[in-house]
Amino acid sequence: MAYHSQMTDSLSDMIACPKCDGLHRVPQVDIGAQARCVRCGTVLMAPREGAMTRIVMLSMTALILMIAAVFFPFLELSTHGLGRKSSVFDAILAFSDGLMLPLSFAVAALIVVLPITRFVALIYVFAPMALGWAPAKHARSVFKFAEHIRPWAMAEVFIIGVAVALVKVAGLAQVTLGPAFWAFVGLVIITVLKDNFMCRVTVWQTLNARSPS
Amino acid sequence: MSGDGMANAERAQPVLTARAAGLVGCAECGHVYQLGTETCTVCGKRLVSRDMTSLQRVWAWLFAGMVVYIPANVYPMLRTTTFGNTQESTIVGGVFELMDHGSYGVALIVFFASVIIPVSKFIAIAYLAIRIQRGKPGTASHFHLYEVVEFIGRWSMIDVFVVAILSALVQLNFVASINPGIAAVSFALSVAFTMISANSFDPRLIWDAPEGKPV
Numbered sequence: 246m247a248y249h250s251q252m253t254d255s256l257s258d259m260i261a262c263p264k265c266d267g268l269h270r271v272p273q274v275d276i277g278a279q280a281r282c283v284r285c286g287t288v289l290m291a292p293r294e295g296a297m298t299r300i301v302m303l304s305m306t307a308l309i310l311m312i313a314a315v316f317f318p319f320l321e322l323s324t325h326g327l328g329r330k331s332s333v334f335d336a337i338l339a340f341s342d343g344l345m346l347p348l349s350f351a352v353a354a355l356i357v358v359l360p361i362t363r364f365v366a367l368i369y370v371f372a373p374m375a376l377g378w379a380p381a382k383h384a385r386s387v388f389k390f391a392e393h394i395r396p397w398a399m400a401e402v403f404i405i406g407v408a409v410a411l412v413k414v415a416g417l418a419q420v421t422l423g424p425a426f427w428a429f430v431g432l433v434i435i436t437v438l439k440d441n442f443m444c445r446v447t448v449w450q451t452l453n454a455r456s457p458s
Numbered sequence: 459m460s461g462d463g464m465a466n467a468e469r470a471q472p473v474l475t476a477r478a479a480g481l482v483g484c485a486e487c488g489h490v491y492q493l494g495t496e497t498c499t500v501c502g503k504r505l506v507s508r509d510m511t512s513l514q515r516v517w518a519w520l521f522a523g524m525v526v527y528i529p530a531n532v533y534p535m536l537r538t539t540t541f542g543n544t545q546e547s548t549i550v551g552g553v554f555e556l557m558d559h560g561s562y563g564v565a566l567i568v569f570f571a572s573v574i575i576p577v578s579k580f581i582a583i584a585y586l587a588i589r590i591q592r593g594k595p596g597t598a599s600h601f602h603l604y605e606v607v608e609f610i611g612r613w614s615m616i617d618v619f620v621v622a623i624l625s626a627l628v629q630l631n632f633v634a635s636i637n638p639g640i641a642a643v644s645f646a647l648s649v650a651f652t653m654i655s656a657n658s659f660d661p662r663l664i665w666d667a668p669e670g671k672p673v
Contacts, residue, residue, distance in 0.1 A: 259490045261476035261483020265601065266507075266662040268476045268483070268490070284473045284665070285601050289488065322627050324634070331626045339625035340638055348643050351650075352622055355615065385501055389486065396653060399612055399619075405567075406619030412564040413556065413624060417540075417634055420627075449487030453500045 260446070262287055291444035297375040297451075303439040304364040304371075310432040311361055311400075317425035320407070324418030332425060333357065360398040360436070366391035367439075370452075380456055388452065392445060401433040475665075482507045485660070509660035513587055519655035520583050527576060527648040534639035536621060538628075546639060549573065549617065571616040572645070579614075579652050582607045586664060596664040604661055611653040618646045 260269050262282040269289065274280045280290040293299075318330040333356065340348040370388045373381045381387075407429075411420055476483040481490050482505045484498040491498070495505055534546035547555060549572045556565035582603055589596060621642045628636040 256481070256490045256492070259476075259481075260488045261481070261490050263483065263485045263488050264661045265473075265665045266475040266477055266483055267473040268479055268481065285598060285661075320623070320627055322630070324630065327630045327633055329627065329629055335626035336619075336622045339622040340642070344640065345638060345643055348618075348638075348646055351646060352618070356619070389501055389503070392486075396608075396612055396657065399615055402612055402615050403619045405613070406616045407623055409564055409567060409616060410620045410623040410627070412561050413620070414628060417628065418630070445486075446488045449489070449500055453487075453489075 260289060262289060263446070288444055288446075290447050290450070292447055293442055296442045297371045299442050300439055301368055301371045301375050303435050303442075304367045307432050307435045307439070308361065308364045308368075310428045310435065311357070311364070314425045314428040314432060315357060317428065318423035319425040319429075320411075321421040321423055322414065322418050323421070330423070332423075333429070355397060355399040356403045359394050360400045360432075363391050363394055363398050374451065374455060380452055385452055385456075388448065398436075400429065400436060404429055404433050475662075477507045485509075485662070506660075508663055508666065512658050512660040512663070513590060515658035516583065516587050516655050519651050519658060520580065520587075523576075523648045523651035523655060524580055526644040526651065527580075530641045530645035530648055533641040533644070535617070535641040535645070536624065537637045537639055538634070539636075540634045548641065549645070568617060568620070571614050575610055575614050576648065576652065579607055579611060579656070583652070583655055583659070586659070590663045590666075595666060600664050601661065604656075604659060604664060608656045608659075611649065611656055614649045614652075615646065618642055618649070 258271050260271050261267070262269065262285060264287045265282060265285040267282050267284040269280075269282065272280050272290070274290045274292055276292050276294050278291075279288055281288055315333050317332065319332050319336070321328065321330045323329075337349055337353045337357070340346065340352065366387050369381055370384045370391065373379065373384075407426065414420055476490055477493070480493050482493050482495060483490050484501060484503055484505055486503040487498065487501045489498055489500045491505060493507065497504055531549055533548070535549050535552060536547050538545045538547065549568075553565050553569045553573075556562075556568060586596075586600060586604055586607075589600065621638045624636045625638045628634055
């Protein structure tokens with residue numbers, strides 16, 4: 246329930262919704278259940294069984310898939326006896342001539358560098374805790390950074406872009422999907438699963454509780 | 459706090475906010491401190507009850523996003539060369555081309571991602587910011603509008619990625635080649651600027667009653 250009574254509890258028993266500032270008493274939430282803000286519905290707590298282990302495993306899988314996705318051929322195009330294989334790397338270099346070079350860096354960042362950074366950061370934060378150790382040094386700033394770059398890691402947007410591009414060239418030539426395409430699809434599914442196991446406020450509470458202070 | 463508290467959240471119920479209780483909540487991790495505390499000891503974020511400078515950032519990035527959206531639509535996004543003929547197509551031109559090929563579904567996706575979503579985002583962000591400046595307390599529907607805007611922004615990048623993939627893939631010398639046009643740069647900038655604008659928003663402002671009547 247929302248917090249209506251007098252301020253007799255200590256501040257650590259309370260939680261303010263980060264999205265609407267509604268004040269709540271920290272509830273007892275069962276594993277697998279969710280606690281939402283009464284006013285705006287933002288998920289405040291969502292403890293999951295073995296969530297940290299799963300996040301670490303999924304991040305590692307995603308990292309391996311990402312490496313495969315970057316280096317294996319992504320799509321192959323053939324028409325009139327001419328063929329061309331291209332990798333994700335070629336898509337990044339598409340803007341590399343002249344004025345558009347900065348866009349090349351941006352695309353590289355959005356579809357490869359930032360997703361990889363995020364996976365590595367999450368492994369760094371959660372792996373020690375999944376093993377039952379105290380959080381690693383600077384785990385808090387690393388997690389804050391990982392949350393900060395979250396909207397800019399656009400692997401899943403890229404996959405929809407590929408689908409649209411395929412339809413555009415379908416009339417022009419025959420297109421074959423390479424192994425990297427499937428690696429990328431797997432990567433997107435894993436990313437969505439992983440983000441489902443993560444509740445920001447819960448992570449902060451765990452980080453706080455396990456840190457030696 | 460409850461699992462099903464959402465159903466009747468349409469009309470903002472009288473909820474005690476941290477500010478009204480003389481406290482300040484961390485916008486990152488939700489921990490609560492006495493008003494006046496400077497930084498959160500849990501996550502290290504600077505504590506601000508309401509980020510009043512956020513609206514300035516929202517407007518600045520929003521205008522930047524709107525300005526670069528104009529060249530994104532005027533200049534060509536793609537240059538297609540087939541058997542020596544070069545065709546340049548803008549964003550909207552590309553949508554019509556897809557429709558000529560009969561791919562109505564994909565045409566719709568591209569039209570949504572590159573025209574409908576950016577334009578509605580401009581309008582939605584401006585609308586929310588103006589409401590806050592006039593001191594009107596918002597309801598759950600205004601908050602959900604903000605959530606949608608924040609969630610959907612990144613999907614507008616689809617068109618930039620399509621151009622990148624096409625340009626990488628279709629390089630068959632004389633037969634066919636596709637190269638990116640300069641509009642790709644300004645479109646990518648427009649999407650990035652509006653994303654920063656939406657991220658600058660302090661959503662707690664949406665709920666607030668006018669000054670002096672803390673809810």
